[in-house]
Amino acid sequence: MIALEHLTVRYVGRKQPALADLSLTLHPGETALLLGPSGCGKSTLALTLNGLIPHSQDVATFAGRVTVNGCDTRVTPPSSLAQQVGVVFQDPEAQCVMWDVASEVAFGPENLCLPPDEIRRRVGEALAAVGMAGWEGASAWQLSGGQKQRVALASLLALRPRVLVFDEPTAHLDPQGVREVFAAIAALKRRGDHTLLLIEHRLDELMPLVDRVIVLGARGELVAEGAPDAVFNAHFDDLRALGVWLPQVTLLGARLGLRPLPVTLEQAEAALRAYVGPAFHPAGNGHRPDFRATNGPAAIEARALSYRYGAREALRGVSFAAPEGSLWAVVGSNGAGKSTLARLLAGLLPLQGGALTIRGRDARRLNARDWSRAVGLVFQNPEHQFVAATVRDELRLSARAAGLDARQSERRVDELLERFGLARHANANPFTLSHGEKRRLSVATLLITDQPILLFDEPTFGQDQQNAQAIQALLASLRDEGRTVGVITHDMALAARAQHIVVMHQGRVLAQGAPESIFADADVLRRAQLALPPIGELGLRLGLRPLPLTVEAFAELAQTPAYA
Amino acid sequence: MLERRNPLSKIVAVTPLMAAAALAGDVYLPLALTGLALLTLLVGGVAPKRILSALVPLALVALGFLALYPLIVRRELVMHTPAVARIGDLVIYAGALRLGLVAMARVLALVSLSLIFSLTTQVDDFVRALVQQARVPYRAGYAALAALRFAPLLRDELAQIRAAHRVRGLARSGVMGELAQAHRALVPLLASAIRRAERAALAMDGRAFGAYPQRTYLRRVTLDWADVGLALLLWAAAAAILLALWALGWLGPLSFVQRV
Numbered sequence: 001m002i003a004l005e006h007l008t009v010r011y012v013g014r015k016q017p018a019l020a021d022l023s024l025t026l027h028p029g030e031t032a033l034l035l036g037p038s039g040c041g042k043s044t045l046a047l048t049l050n051g052l053i054p055h056s057q058d059v060a061t062f063a064g065r066v067t068v069n070g071c072d073t074r075v076t077p078p079s080s081l082a083q084q085v086g087v088v089f090q091d092p093e094a095q096c097v098m099w100d101v102a103s104e105v106a107f108g109p110e111n112l113c114l115p116p117d118e119i120r121r122r123v124g125e126a127l128a129a130v131g132m133a134g135w136e137g138a139s140a141w142q143l144s145g146g147q148k149q150r151v152a153l154a155s156l157l158a159l160r161p162r163v164l165v166f167d168e169p170t171a172h173l174d175p176q177g178v179r180e181v182f183a184a185i186a187a188l189k190r191r192g193d194h195t196l197l198l199i200e201h202r203l204d205e206l207m208p209l210v211d212r213v214i215v216l217g218a219r220g221e222l223v224a225e226g227a228p229d230a231v232f233n234a235h236f237d238d239l240r241a242l243g244v245w246l247p248q249v250t251l252l253g254a255r256l257g258l259r260p261l262p263v264t265l266e267q268a269e270a271a272l273r274a275y276v277g278p279a280f281h282p283a284g285n286g287h288r289p290d291f292r293a294t295n296g297p298a299a300i301e302a303r304a305l306s307y308r309y310g311a312r313e314a315l316r317g318v319s320f321a322a323p324e325g326s327l328w329a330v331v332g333s334n335g336a337g338k339s340t341l342a343r344l345l346a347g348l349l350p351l352q353g354g355a356l357t358i359r360g361r362d363a364r365r366l367n368a369r370d371w372s373r374a375v376g377l378v379f380q381n382p383e384h385q386f387v388a389a390t391v392r393d394e395l396r397l398s399a400r401a402a403g404l405d406a407r408q409s410e411r412r413v414d415e416l417l418e419r420f421g422l423a424r425h426a427n428a429n430p431f432t433l434s435h436g437e438k439r440r441l442s443v444a445t446l447l448i449t450d451q452p453i454l455l456f457d458e459p460t461f462g463q464d465q466q467n468a469q470a471i472q473a474l475l476a477s478l479r480d481e482g483r484t485v486g487v488i489t490h491d492m493a494l495a496a497r498a499q500h501i502v503v504m505h506q507g508r509v510l511a512q513g514a515p516e517s518i519f520a521d522a523d524v525l526r527r528a529q530l531a532l533p534p535i536g537e538l539g540l541r542l543g544l545r546p547l548p549l550t551v552e553a554f555a556e557l558a559q560t561p562a563y564a
Numbered sequence: 565m566l567e568r569r570n571p572l573s574k575i576v577a578v579t580p581l582m583a584a585a586a587l588a589g590d591v592y593l594p595l596a597l598t599g600l601a602l603l604t605l606l607v608g609g610v611a612p613k614r615i616l617s618a619l620v621p622l623a624l625v626a627l628g629f630l631a632l633y634p635l636i637v638r639r640e641l642v643m644h645t646p647a648v649a650r651i652g653d654l655v656i657y658a659g660a661l662r663l664g665l666v667a668m669a670r671v672l673a674l675v676s677l678s679l680i681f682s683l684t685t686q687v688d689d690f691v692r693a694l695v696q697q698a699r700v701p702y703r704a705g706y707a708a709l710a711a712l713r714f715a716p717l718l719r720d721e722l723a724q725i726r727a728a729h730r731v732r733g734l735a736r737s738g739v740m741g742e743l744a745q746a747h748r749a750l751v752p753l754l755a756s757a758i759r760r761a762e763r764a765a766l767a768m769d770g771r772a773f774g775a776y777p778q779r780t781y782l783r784r785v786t787l788d789w790a791d792v793g794l795a796l797l798l799w800a801a802a803a804a805i806l807l808a809l810w811a812l813g814w815l816g817p818l819s820f821v822q823r824v
Binding site for chain 2: 047057079082093094100102111113115116119120123152159348369376383385386401431445449
């Protein structure tokens, strides 16, 4: 059992504590879900449970106490805590420290000075528990993201902790990786030997496993806790205002005025069948919610694009057209060729085979300057783009690169600071901004040039619900201003909002078209290792056509006369 | 076969041979040692393709030595030897060519011999051997190992950062432009390297790293008779080569400084 008593943690150099007077208990064998807006101290909480705070990470304040099975973490050695509480972190790269799978899993038991036979037994057991038996000899470099996370889990299981904490374990993974990690967590839950604390934002898949929900507020204080149904029903409005992730089906339920709010897919399915009764059935009446027409002229047209890095073929005969003024998405598993495609479209890689037309002009005839004025690319990690000491200088630099004179430049910079809510941070160092602010600044630096085509690499990556929604709204507003907006994403909920989806698989275009048709094609989803967004899954179970993929689309469909 | 040998024993076995190659005063010894190294690699189970891909670029460098040496060698060292060619004021002496050949042969031998270690040793096995047999503190060894794992990740990240700057139109050509770009990439790269290191340290501490002064090992790097045998065999072969060349009068003086 783990108990937090009046725990307050403040980092060095911060005025506000990361956790404020938090008291909590984790009961043996339960599965708890920890929710909270980004920056509210969820990861800090995870680190206090296995004693890394205060043992490995210096903090300015550590008040109150954490006890693990009655032992105060401040006086218990970290090696002993490591055998009671294990934490799986977000970044699969940063937590694999060895060069092959067996050594990775053996690392912990070796540190405990266990005899080699015992280590070998534990390595075998731990890998079997995460479905990776037989991978002992594999090199860490040849694993996919999902496999790396499962090895990370196995390397903790080898220490035989009773408590496992998962801190956003799927945030860096493609849909296939997410499935693998969730399957491993579900298997642990079925075995019932462990207490699980989950910090995760893909709630629909996890809710069936969760016994209890714990919600932290923006200042790291306890806002609500209890059974999922109770918490989501009693605190729905507070939770929305807080900006925490909620199950999509719960959001849908609220939108449709269902009471009680459904929390799992099963509950939503049952509630919706009861909600409209037998009338709610596949109609196929040809009604389509208002999807923008996508048959205008193409902003980008690729014909048989191919690209190879040395001997490795990254793209093979990729052809597609991105409609002018549309929001379009490129999806596919890691290694499918998405990033190569984005770099080719942005002019960062030289064209090899095939033809590329950008707004009617042959890309081979574009010089670098014209190209960068036509297409902007926002990278996944906003920090990579920052070079200046202040937010304002960051924008000025872009203005100069775009060839604006001093007066125009200042006006444009002020405009963008205002539009992106960065005016009060104008003199701050870009690296000190929050996740959401960094993302906004990286978009603002590109908008100075005002390119008609903007590409985003994983724009919603690592954002909380509020930020992710803000980004979705931003993408939509950029589109509504007439720009062509392309997103490369693993976020199926984001892809579902596009007008046009290009599905990549092993360097080829596997399918393309409107989201409703792509996501309705089970074969494409399986082959490209994609996932149906939760609302789509619900629509599928209810037999709805066209398949609704977002809460809004579903609500609209459910309220059309043909159904209701 | 060579891959299973103890990394430290490979170093011990090869070092005297490399010393001999470095001291060789004539071309025969280094060429013979090159032959011995290649034979060892082939018998040791290294694919010829891997040997070639490591050796060919270096052989080109060695050829470069041969071409350049006659031009840069100090004249008073070789003036007493016959001139073989004159290009305007430039005189190419036979002695200079010979020195060039020796330098090339030394480089070839040194590189081929070092391949016996580098082509057949995983970095992690090397660190394990250092920790398990050379008594390097395990905390230092494993911290270094974790850090080495980052190298390719940071290289990828640097490429991304540079692309991110290029897409903002910040790239300038020329040497100064390159310098400015490298400077700009430094802050984001450092920020991310520090963050990675912190995360890796937490992940290691979270698995009881440093719990005790000692630790055990799933895989011990072994040191057995085959390792000793490898060293003895290589030394014996090198000794035989030395003796044979000496008997034939082809050995030349053994000295780091070359004379004709």
